[in-house]
Amino acid sequence: MNTDYIIAKEYLNRLPDNEKEKLCKRTLEGVAEKKKSKKDLRKFYSDYLDTQFAKGKI
Numbered sequence: 001m002n003t004d005y006i007i008a009k010e011y012l013n014r015l016p017d018n019e020k021e022k023l024c025k026r027t028l029e030g031v032a033e034k035k036k037s038k039k040d041l042r043k044f045y046s047d048y049l050d051t052q053f054a055k056g057k058i
Helices: 003-014 017-028 038-055
Strands: none
């Protein structure tokens, strides 16, 4: 496992909950939330699995 990842994980685990929440909100504020309908999700995953089967990865 990457050392930087382990250090960051330990750091986050030691922060109080309100600091974790503030850090996450600041990090994710520019990310747009996209919600798909169940029908769209089924189609997306079905297409993905079909592609993986065709490539022989599954």
